[in-house]
Amino acid sequence: MxxxxxxxxxxxxxxxxxxxxxxxxxxxxxxxxxxxxxxxxxxxxxxxxxxxxxxxxxxxxxxxxMLPPPGVGMKLEPIRLCAACYAQLPCHKIEWQFKGMQGCDRHGLRLLSECPNCGARFKVPALWVNGWCQRCFLKFKEMAKYQKKLTQ
CATH class of the missing domain: 1.10.260.40 (lambda repressor-like DNA-binding domains)
Incomplete structure (x- = not known):
């Protein structure tokens, strides 16, 4: 979604x-x-x-x-990302912000809430112009290798 x-x-x-x-x-x-x-x-x-x-x-x-279903709790901060999903389709998915969502069920990976390279928190998706960290320029799709498995 x-x-x-x-x-x-x-x-x-x-x-x-x-x-x-x-x-x-x-x-x-x-x-x-x-x-x-x-x-x-x-x-x-x-x-x-x-x-x-x-x-x-x-x-x-x-x-x-494109909006969350009514009654679904949203986690406004931090902005979260599944880099593996982003590599396949470069867009933010609203379900990454659902309160109960800890990881990506498609890839079995924990969601990222900051750049694994420099530690900068992600900006709101409306500001994601180039698909990279706004501090160190690491591409979102390259962050997938830093995501941990959900079982860890």
Missing amino acids: RNASPLLGRFRRANELTPTGLGKLTGLGCAIARWEKFYLNPFPSGQQLAALAVVVGVEAERLQE
Whole structure:
């Protein structure tokens, strides 16, 4: 399940918009900045997603699919990553932020919450421009070799 935060970040960069600028364009105000950081309380309404869909060119139903299911607890910090998944499909998956999620069930690896090379915490996915650590530039996909097995 992909997540809407990186979509918003890519759209903003492509159109040279800030979160505030996109908020004004969509009529959603500061909601964009909150959503990019996984602050989903209050949860985006159908009307809000429809307004966003018109501007970003993605159907409201698809945007809804990028959000966590209602009632699922989210871990807002730290931002977590399965580098093995990212190597296969370079996008952040919303389930990596679920409170109960400790590892990737696809690869059997623990999620990373910081760069294994320099220890920097990951930025919010909306800011993942090049798919690498913003401090030391280690590529996310190369971090997979540092991930530990879930049983360890």
